[in-house]
Amino acid sequence: MAATDAPATPEELKTRIEAGIPGATAAVTGDGHHFNAVVSAPAFQGLSRIAQHRLVYDVFGAEVGDRIHALSIQTKAKAAETENSA
Amino acid sequence: MSDDQTTQIREAIQSAITENPVILFMKGTPDQPMCGFSARTVAILQSVGKPFAAVNILPDPRIRQELSGLSDWPTIPQLFIDGEFVGGCDIVTEMYESGELQHALGVEDDAGNGQAAPEAQAQEPAPLTIENRL
Numbered sequence: 467m468a469a470t471d472a473p474a475t476p477e478e479l480k481t482r483i484e485a486g487i488p489g490a491t492a493a494v495t496g497d498g499h500h501f502n503a504v505v506s507a508p509a510f511q512g513l514s515r516i517a518q519h520r521l522v523y524d525v526f527g528a529e530v531g532d533r534i535h536a537l538s539i540q541t542k543a544k545a546a547e548t549e550n551s552a
Numbered sequence: 553m554s555d556d557q558t559t560q561i562r563e564a565i566q567s568a569i570t571e572n573p574v575i576l577f578m579k580g581t582p583d584q585p586m587c588g589f590s591a592r593t594v595a596i597l598q599s600v601g602k603p604f605a606a607v608n609i610l611p612d613p614r615i616r617q618e619l620s621g622l623s624d625w626p627t628i629p630q631l632f633i634d635g636e637f638v639g640g641c642d643i644v645t646e647m648y649e650s651g652e653l654q655h656a657l658g659v660e661d662d663a664g665n666g667q668a669a670p671e672a673q674a675q676e677p678a679p680l681t682i683e684n685r686l
Binding site: 528 | 625
């Protein structure tokens with residue numbers, strides 16, 4: 467895992483959320499300690515808000531509250547991108 | 553040694569959640585929140601006008617540790633209604649804006665319902681600290 471003391475960045479969080487949740491799109495803002503993430507993913511469909519937020523928190527495990535001091539989350543379910551958007 | 557105390561803390565948290573229909577675990581107290589997210593959640597509950605119990609998690613790091621173990625939720629604040637984990641600041645805010653929170657608290661946002669006017673129901677929240685429950 468990312469055992470680093472380097473300050474977290476919005477770009478890092480975005481990359482990790484999108485890698486950790488299949489099909490997710492994330493927009494992350496933050497100052498290195500407090501972050502806000504707006505995440506949409508097909509995986510959220512049919513889940514309660516709590517379950518959706520847990521999926522995002524789970525990407526970071528114990529780093530939330532520690533290296534990532536605070537992480538605000540808004541989630542949206544989105545349809546899987548199987549459209550003809552070649 | 554401290555295992556006993558940890559168990560006591562966990563049991564105190566569990567019974568606090570069971571015994572209080574609305575309970576907020578927060579940083580600081582409703583009068584003196586120590587974190588913006590806790591402050592916002594308190595402000596929402598107060599504006600809904602429903603009395604709630606509050607537990608300050610700051611005095612002992614084990615409170616947060618045990619609470620997060622119980623709720624499987626990493627951040628503070630955490631709101632429980634009727635023994636069920638409802639969410640943290642983000643979810644409470646969304647639920648407040650959509651009216652779900654008022655519904656869950658049995659306080660519909662309805663001007664015709666004079667009985668639930670926040671002013672009339674100026675009941676003090678009951679601040680409850682884990683310490684005096686042990």
